[in-house]
Amino acid sequence: MNKTFLLAGLCAAALATGGTAASARDQIRIVGSSTVYPFTTAVAEQFGKAGNKAPVVESTGTGGGMKLFCAGVGAQHPDASNASRRITKREFEDCKTNGVTDVIETKIGFDGLTVANSKSGPDLKLTKEQIFLALAKNVPNAEGKLVPNPYKNWSDINAALPNIKIEVLGPPPSSGTRDSFHELVMEPGAEAIPALKALKAADRKAFDTAWKQLREDGGYVEAGENDNLIVQKLVANPASVGVFGFSFLEENTAKIKGATINGISPTFENIASGTYTVARPLFIYFKKQHVGVIPGLDKFMVEFVSDRAIGEDGYLSRKGLVALPKADVAKVRADIQAQRILTSEAGL
Amino acid sequence: MTDATLQTADAGRVDFRSPAAQAHLRKRYAVESRFKFYGVAAIAFAAFFIVFLVSDIVTKAIPAFTEHRLSITLTPTAERVAEGGRTDRQTLMAGDWNAVVRDGVGKYFPDVTNRAQRSKLYNELISIGGGDDIRNRVIADPSLLGKPVQAQVLLSDDSDLYFKGMMTERTEREGRGSIGVSGTSGDVSIATNVNDFAQDVARVRSDLQAAARRAQLEINRLKAALETVAPDRRAALQDQINRQIAVATDMDRRAKSVGGTELIGDSTSSVLVKMNGGVIKLTEIGNEKASGTVLIPLKDASEAKPGSWKIINLTTPEGSRKLSDQQIAWLDRMKEEGLVTQAFASRLFFSGDSREPELAGIIGGLTGTALTMLVTLVLCLPIGVLAAIYLEEFAPKNRLTDFIEININNLAAVPSIVFGLLGLAIFLNTFDMPRSSPLVGGLVLALLVLPTIIISSRAALKAVPPSIREAALGLGASKQQAVFQHVLPVAMPGVLTGTIIGMAHALGETAPLLMIGMVAFIIDVPRSVTESATVLPVQIFLWSDLPEPAFQAKTAAAIVILLLFLFVMNGAAIWLRRRFERRW
Numbered sequence: 053m054n055k056t057f058l059l060a061g062l063c064a065a066a067l068a069t070g071g072t073a074a075s076a077r078d079q080i081r082i083v084g085s086s087t088v089y090p091f092t093t094a095v096a097e098q099f100g101k102a103g104n105k106a107p108v109v110e111s112t113g114t115g116g117g118m119k120l121f122c123a124g125v126g127a128q129h130p131d132a133s134n135a136s137r138r139i140t141k142r143e144f145e146d147c148k149t150n151g152v153t154d155v156i157e158t159k160i161g162f163d164g165l166t167v168a169n170s171k172s173g174p175d176l177k178l179t180k181e182q183i184f185l186a187l188a189k190n191v192p193n194a195e196g197k198l199v200p201n202p203y204k205n206w207s208d209i210n211a212a213l214p215n216i217k218i219e220v221l222g223p224p225p226s227s228g229t230r231d232s233f234h235e236l237v238m239e240p241g242a243e244a245i246p247a248l249k250a251l252k253a254a255d256r257k258a259f260d261t262a263w264k265q266l267r268e269d270g271g272y273v274e275a276g277e278n279d280n281l282i283v284q285k286l287v288a289n290p291a292s293v294g295v296f297g298f299s300f301l302e303e304n305t306a307k308i309k310g311a312t313i314n315g316i317s318p319t320f321e322n323i324a325s326g327t328y329t330v331a332r333p334l335f336i337y338f339k340k341q342h343v344g345v346i347p348g349l350d351k352f353m354v355e356f357v358s359d360r361a362i363g364e365d366g367y368l369s370r371k372g373l374v375a376l377p378k379a380d381v382a383k384v385r386a387d388i389q390a391q392r393i394l395t396s397e398a399g400l
Numbered sequence: 401m402t403d404a405t406l407q408t409a410d411a412g413r414v415d416f417r418s419p420a421a422q423a424h425l426r427k428r429y430a431v432e433s434r435f436k437f438y439g440v441a442a443i444a445f446a447a448f449f450i451v452f453l454v455s456d457i458v459t460k461a462i463p464a465f466t467e468h469r470l471s472i473t474l475t476p477t478a479e480r481v482a483e484g485g486r487t488d489r490q491t492l493m494a495g496d497w498n499a500v501v502r503d504g505v506g507k508y509f510p511d512v513t514n515r516a517q518r519s520k521l522y523n524e525l526i527s528i529g530g531g532d533d534i535r536n537r538v539i540a541d542p543s544l545l546g547k548p549v550q551a552q553v554l555l556s557d558d559s560d561l562y563f564k565g566m567m568t569e570r571t572e573r574e575g576r577g578s579i580g581v582s583g584t585s586g587d588v589s590i591a592t593n594v595n596d597f598a599q600d601v602a603r604v605r606s607d608l609q610a611a612a613r614r615a616q617l618e619i620n621r622l623k624a625a626l627e628t629v630a631p632d633r634r635a636a637l638q639d640q641i642n643r644q645i646a647v648a649t650d651m652d653r654r655a656k657s658v659g660g661t662e663l664i665g666d667s668t669s670s671v672l673v674k675m676n677g678g679v680i681k682l683t684e685i686g687n688e689k690a691s692g693t694v695l696i697p698l699k700d701a702s703e704a705k706p707g708s709w710k711i712i713n714l715t716t717p718e719g720s721r722k723l724s725d726q727q728i729a730w731l732d733r734m735k736e737e738g739l740v741t742q743a744f745a746s747r748l749f750f751s752g753d754s755r756e757p758e759l760a761g762i763i764g765g766l767t768g769t770a771l772t773m774l775v776t777l778v779l780c781l782p783i784g785v786l787a788a789i790y791l792e793e794f795a796p797k798n799r800l801t802d803f804i805e806i807n808i809n810n811l812a813a814v815p816s817i818v819f820g821l822l823g824l825a826i827f828l829n830t831f832d833m834p835r836s837s838p839l840v841g842g843l844v845l846a847l848l849v850l851p852t853i854i855i856s857s858r859a860a861l862k863a864v865p866p867s868i869r870e871a872a873l874g875l876g877a878s879k880q881q882a883v884f885q886h887v888l889p890v891a892m893p894g895v896l897t898g899t900i901i902g903m904a905h906a907l908g909e910t911a912p913l914l915m916i917g918m919v920a921f922i923i924d925v926p927r928s929v930t931e932s933a934t935v936l937p938v939q940i941f942l943w944s945d946l947p948e949p950a951f952q953a954k955t956a957a958a959i960v961i962l963l964l965f966l967f968v969m970n971g972a973a974i975w976l977r978r979r980f981e982r983r984w
Contacts (some may be wrong), residue, residue: 079932081835083917090946093921094755100923103494108836108932110920111942128832171720174618210633211625212640214618278945280952304948306720365519367528371755372947 077127078347080107084117085132085228086277087163087297088334089374092134092356098367099355104348109134114228121337122147122215131342131349136163136228141400153339154393156353158384160362162374164298164323164331165232165312167220173290174214176311180330183313184241185209186218187272189265195295196247198258201267221275221282222295232294232332237313238263240329283308298323298331299372323374340391350391357385449953454963461956467745467758468563470526470553470734472571474504474534476545481535486541497531498522501553508737509730511585511697522728524723529759557720557757557950559731563740565911566949567723568716575709577688579675579764584698587691588680590673596686596711600671604662604685608655610983615648644904661686666719676700679729695729748957752923753939757950760943762958764925768838768918768933769907769965775842775929776849776906781899783846784853785888788895791854792861793883812851819848820912826915836917844912849902856898893977900973904966910937936962 082092089111100106114135121133121145145203186192186209190198206213223230242248242263252300266272275282279296284292301310310318313330322328343350360366364375481495502522512521513607534551538544560808561567577594622641629637661684671682678698682690718725734740751761795801823844827833833840864887872882919938926933
């Protein structure tokens with residue numbers, strides 16, 4: 053039995069050393085969006101290769117990341133947060149209350165949201181209005197009254213669409229991609245319908261509920277956060293349609309094809325030029341108060357906005373990030389050089 | 401079943417040979433054999449799924465265990481890698497080793513000079529870690545600087561997929577006629593004296609035919625829909641139908657044409673011609689003539705004899721794959737030069753995580769798992785066993801101990817994410833322990849498996865025959881002596897089995913680790929329990945979510961390794977039980 057007590061002693065010793073080693077940190081810590089994760093990790097790796105200590109990048113989701121980021125200043129709090137949307141006013145205020153007053157906002161590029169199906173399926177040419185009609189829980193009928201979604205097949209919405217069952221695989225509500233899908237497709241899609249436009253003017257709340265609710269009768273299937281899984285399911289079932297990020301379409305061009313939305317196909321060029329409107333900007337937020345405290349943070353910021361990273365031919369564009377226009381890159385870089393902080397006038 | 405149904409010869413005596421008794425017996429046997437059949441069917445069903453699952457994972461994992469490299473002579477020059485002529489480790493680490501690789505590979509492709517092409521060749525075909533091998537060699541022996549060195553250059557994930565045949569199907573056939581070409585570079589036209597390209601033309605046309613047929617079906621459907629659609633939309637739909645008809649008629653006309661030439665776009669499978677030491681990509685083909693673009697310059701424009709030139713088909717169209725025809729021509733050239741070798745990917749086991757699939761390895765996750773499990777074991781075994789002994793042997797039976805027992809049983813069924821939240825609140829926020837560290841991970845997992853260990857240890861203690869305890873007490877041993885010297889050693893196999901099963905459970909957990917920051921991208925391999933680390937299941941989870949196809953194979957390979965780890969642990973449980981088991 054002596055051995056058992058020896059083990060217990062060892063564990064006590066381990067606990068004791070663990071308790072004291074928490075304060076100092078020589079490694080950058082980044083949290084946040086799983087959409088930005090593949091890009092930030094690539095920068096972290098390059099940064100590590102250049103002889104620095106490689107940062108630790110956690111994939112917590114945008115909301116969870118912001119919560120950690122805004123929790124305070126000091127080595128136990130992260131230095132940067134990835135976000136697949138802009139920081140909200142509430143999060144910004146939360147930051148300020150906790151003493152995180154100097155936040156540097158950096159837009160790193162765009163991510164296109166694509167609606168895609170199997171190569172062996174029909175070519176899809178959709179409009180946002182049609183996607184809304186296919187996926188909303190309640191849609192306006194001929195008299196403009198909201199009724200439970202009656203559409204079974206795509207061709208019920210518009211005869212020009214293929215005569216296949218509406219079955220769309222997409223992200224669950226916990227995902228940032230889902231939020232963007234609502235904002236970029238469902239809301240403008242609803243606005244394109246005259247009856248709902250009138251509703252927006254009359255009753256804003258009812259209008260918001262209309263585009264925020266997806267049907268639950270099997271037309272929209274929550275396929276989990278893993279986009280690779282959606283791609284596999286699309287290949288297995290050519291009649292189904294998936295919603296996911298552009299980089300997954302780009303990596304799987306042999307198996308799936310993107311639908312045109314409002315006549316524009318999801319290509320690198322169309323997203324970068326802004327003609328493909330189902331695209332969202334991606335951000336990373338840095339804590340200026342940690343610059344000079346956490347070694348290498350300033351160098352990491354510069355690496356992130358360097359030409360070899362976010363430039364047009366940078367390594368991030370090879371990972372599927374749609375690069376910012378040249379003028380924006382220059383502005384982002386200037387902001388980082390000057391370490392310009394986000395103020396309440398930023399229009400949050 | 402009652403005896404009342406049986407025919408009895410005498411009162412109280414059953415005639416087992418009577419037909420009724422025989423029938424009853426047959427029925428009972430039938431019930432038994434049916435039950436056996438259900439059992440076998442259930443096991444076969446489960447076994448089928450296990451075999452299916454394991455074989456699926458293993459077949460997916462196989463490509464991850466090999467990698468393609470260039471074995472090539474490189475000359476590391478001082479101006480590339482030794483800034484200021486210094487050859488210390490620091491300077492050499494920071495050298496531009498990829499430039500050394502570019503110089504070496506560039507010798508085989510002297511014609512690739514413009515920037516876009518160079519990027520396609522060097523950045524997309526060769527791994528970003530391609531210079532690692534030569535760098536390590538020179539750092540180990542700086543005297544190699546300036547001399548030609550035979551080194552291994554890792555190819556990128558896409559090149560690797562191409563050589564593994566996962567990018568496109570590739571067929572090669574010899575040309576039957578002699579072929580003439582109009583030039584050695586740029587756009588050229590070629591002509592043979594027999595119909596060498598007939599089968600390619602036929603394939604393009606049959607593809608067109610199929611596409612035209614599909615378009616026709618669509619047109620028919622739209623025409624039918626025209627009747628039902630609202631009047632204001634009719635014009636737009638009619639317009640769409642007219643456009644479709646134009647496309648379909650054009651495709652049909654091209655498909656039916658005889659002789660002439662056909663265009664090859666990026667949605668048709670590619671045809672390459674290899675002749676006179678160069679490669680031509682065909683853009684327009686007829687039965688015996690074609691025109692195209694030179695991908696790799698020809699040595700001369702002389703006529704090539706039958707059998708000395710080749711036609712290469714790449715089934716997947718250029719628009720549907722990551723590598724262009726040009727890049728595939730370059731890779732084929734490297735292979736012809738004898739540079740490409742396939743080797744065991746030891747990197748998978750000995751390097752940390754990376755965003756490049758070809759560089760990523762599991763050692764970080766594996767070390768993290770080992771450290772985390774160590775912390776868990778060191779905590780769980782003594783605490784769990786001592787708690788079980790106290791509750792089973794010493795504690796008075798009252799309401800308080802009943803309450804504790806119920807709570808332990810409940811804790812065993814609490815979702816694991818709850819323990820993660822607990823860890824976040826207590827270990828990280830209150831005690832300020834380092835985030836993402838195996839120490840905190842081990843603590844959280846220890847909380848998770850403690851109930852399992854306590855319950856199974858109590859069961860093992862309870863199973864020890866009372867005679868052993870009573871004999872010890874009868875010989876004058878104290879209660880503590882009886883428990884620690886007689887009961888516990890006998891119960892040990894059961895305790896260890898419970899512990900190992902609990903640990904195996906902890907080994908596969910990811911949910912509680914999300915909360916304490918272990919779901920993270922960490923390149924450096926942890927060296928202590930307080931450094932940032934991740935664990936194997938988390939590594940699998942993170943890889944499975946990345947877009948590059950090569951990560952799918954890596955994911956499967958990591959799963960195979962995790963399964964092996966579990967086999968070893970469960971094997972150890974069985975071995976320990978056999979080793980220490982006592983029978984009476």
